[in-house]
Amino acid sequence: MTSSEPKPRKKQVILAAGFPHGSPWIAWSDPESRSQIDFSSISYAAQAAEAGKFDFFMLAEALRQREHKGEFYDLEISGRHHGLTVLTALAAVTDHIGLVTTSSSTYNEPYELARQLSTLDHLSGGRAGWNIVTTSDPQSGVNFRRGGYLPHEQRYERAREFVAAARTLWDSWPVEAVVGGQESGRFRGDPAAGSYRHRGGQFDISGRFSLPTSPQRYPLLIQAGDSADGRQFAIDTVDVVFSMYADPQAGRAFHADIRARAIAAGRDPRSIRILPGSQCILGDSVADARERSRVIARQQITPQNAIARLEQVWGRDLSGYDPDGPVPPVLASDEPGAPRYAGYTAGGRQPPAIAREWYERAQRKGLTIRELIIDVTLRHTFLGTPSQVAEQIDEAVQSDAADGYVLTGHTTSVGLDEFVKTVVPELQERGVFRTEYTGTTLRENLGLPAPAGPAPAGWEEPGEPDRG
Numbered sequence: 496m497t498s499s500e501p502k503p504r505k506k507q508v509i510l511a512a513g514f515p516h517g518s519p520w521i522a523w524s525d526p527e528s529r530s531q532i533d534f535s536s537i538s539y540a541a542q543a544a545e546a547g548k549f550d551f552f553m554l555a556e557a558l559r560q561r562e563h564k565g566e567f568y569d570l571e572i573s574g575r576h577h578g579l580t581v582l583t584a585l586a587a588v589t590d591h592i593g594l595v596t597t598s599s600s601t602y603n604e605p606y607e608l609a610r611q612l613s614t615l616d617h618l619s620g621g622r623a624g625w626n627i628v629t630t631s632d633p634q635s636g637v638n639f640r641r642g643g644y645l646p647h648e649q650r651y652e653r654a655r656e657f658v659a660a661a662r663t664l665w666d667s668w669p670v671e672a673v674v675g676g677q678e679s680g681r682f683r684g685d686p687a688a689g690s691y692r693h694r695g696g697q698f699d700i701s702g703r704f705s706l707p708t709s710p711q712r713y714p715l716l717i718q719a720g721d722s723a724d725g726r727q728f729a730i731d732t733v734d735v736v737f738s739m740y741a742d743p744q745a746g747r748a749f750h751a752d753i754r755a756r757a758i759a760a761g762r763d764p765r766s767i768r769i770l771p772g773s774q775c776i777l778g779d780s781v782a783d784a785r786e787r788s789r790v791i792a793r794q795q796i797t798p799q800n801a802i803a804r805l806e807q808v809w810g811r812d813l814s815g816y817d818p819d820g821p822v823p824p825v826l827a828s829d830e831p832g833a834p835r836y837a838g839y840t841a842g843g844r845q846p847p848a849i850a851r852e853w854y855e856r857a858q859r860k861g862l863t864i865r866e867l868i869i870d871v872t873l874r875h876t877f878l879g880t881p882s883q884v885a886e887q888i889d890e891a892v893q894s895d896a897a898d899g900y901v902l903t904g905h906t907t908s909v910g911l912d913e914f915v916k917t918v919v920p921e922l923q924e925r926g927v928f929r930t931e932y933t934g935t936t937l938r939e940n941l942g943l944p945a946p947a948g949p950a951p952a953g954w955e956e957p958g959e960p961d962r963g
């Protein structure tokens with residue numbers, strides 16, 4: 496390349512704001528935190544992310560307040576709204592930012608959820624997204640008529656069929672079938688518009704869908720689940736993977752795995768975006784940010800919730816143990832993950848496997864109970880001054896450790912303000928983050944290709960992907 500040739504455009508960073516803020520559980524206890532329940536506090540967070548030109552605002556989901564040793568488990572976020580309802584309200588007070596709900600494919604029904612997502616996409620002008628979770632919490636099932644818990648592989652079987660059924664519904668009523676003619680006296684030009692039938696092992700449904708195709712045709716589809724089944728489901732189904740690999744080295748390994756799986760499945764790996772959940776801790780220097788990270792970690796992972804988290808994985812009462820003492824060995828005799836504990840699974844691994852892994856980790860690194868829980872849960876990935884953090888994020892994205900991040904602050908509602916004010920301009924200065932929204936829909940802003948498969952008649956292709 497000669498010096499007169501323009502430099503190739505750098506890969507652009509994707510940024511999402513996760514809500515409620517806080518990792519791991521008790522961000523609400525920080526005196527600076529605002530409510531995760533009042534709408535003013537939620538809309539403040541969404542509007543702040545939009546002012547920072549974030550791609551989307553994403554709500555996590557917990558379908559049940561968990562129990563621990565027979566009591567309400569209060570050492571995490573307590574009190575959460577229904578995501579889609581909140582996002583519909585946010586559509587009215589934001590203009591550009593994507594609105595992503597986390598919704599379970601295990602405990603919803605395709606017709607109902609497809610309709611709600613279609614409504615959000617219509618009302619927001621094409622900004623809806625769905626983070627598909629299979630819900631690993633065994634206690635959620637009793638809230639639903641299913642009244643139980645699906646085994647791991649059946650949860651993914653249901654998820655696949657759920658998305659297939661939802662796509663059938665979203666495609667059932669082509670845009671051009673809307674006439675709405677006062678002269679014709681008919682709303683649908685095609686009397687069959689909305690007719691659908693889905694027949695499978697999980698769902699056998701048919702009828703008329705109640706809405707025409709929405710601006711994005713399908714909401715942005717995201718997947719959060721880490722097992723081999725979860726990763727394969729992502730390759731076959733979604734646009735974005737929400738991962739837990741914020742550390743750049745682990746992120747590159749995850750990226751390589753997703754890429755290999757995509758190629759094996761005949762999918763262009765560039766059509767999948769990978770966004771790990773992460774936190775940035777800012778300071779006057781790396782050392783200052785590191786100290787701030789240490790203080791936040793100890794403030795949020797108290798002795799009490801360090802023991803509680805260990806109990807969830809060890810499946811036994813550990814209240815007699817010193818949180819600042821050594822991690823107890825994993826004993827084989829107790830029943831692991833017994834239902835009276837809040838339960839904890841990750842990457843398809845059940846508590847006994849996780850316990851063994853954590854125990855070995857504590858031995859290897861010489862960690863106490865509290866230090867172990869800090870080590871396995873905190874995602875303080877980027878530390879330093881705003882320009883150092885911007886450089887770290889840029890480097891991570893350019894080296895395929897991620898395509899961007901779902902960021903949370905360590906305080907609710909106001910936790911990303913400092914990042915928006917100081918790191919976003921640095922990223923813009925580096926030419927790796929937008930200064931204005933260029934697309935109308937969430938898919939356009941992410942530069943994602945149009946949903947695959949035959950489009951319904953009258954449906955228009957969105958603009959060209961442009962993410963370098």
Ligand SMILES: Cc1cc2nc3c(=O)[nH]c(=O)nc-3n(C[C@H](O)[C@H](O)[C@H](O)COP(=O)(O)O)c2cc1C
Nearest residue numbers: 555556628629630631719720721722725738842843
């Ligand atoms: C990064 C990430 C975020 C998740 N967020 C949620 C959530 O908000 N609500 C929920 O019910 N499950 C959530 N899950 C749980 C997954 O949907 C899934 O049930 C769990 O990871 C077990 O599946 P797996 O064995 O494939 O990982 C999340 C999982 C990951 C990896």
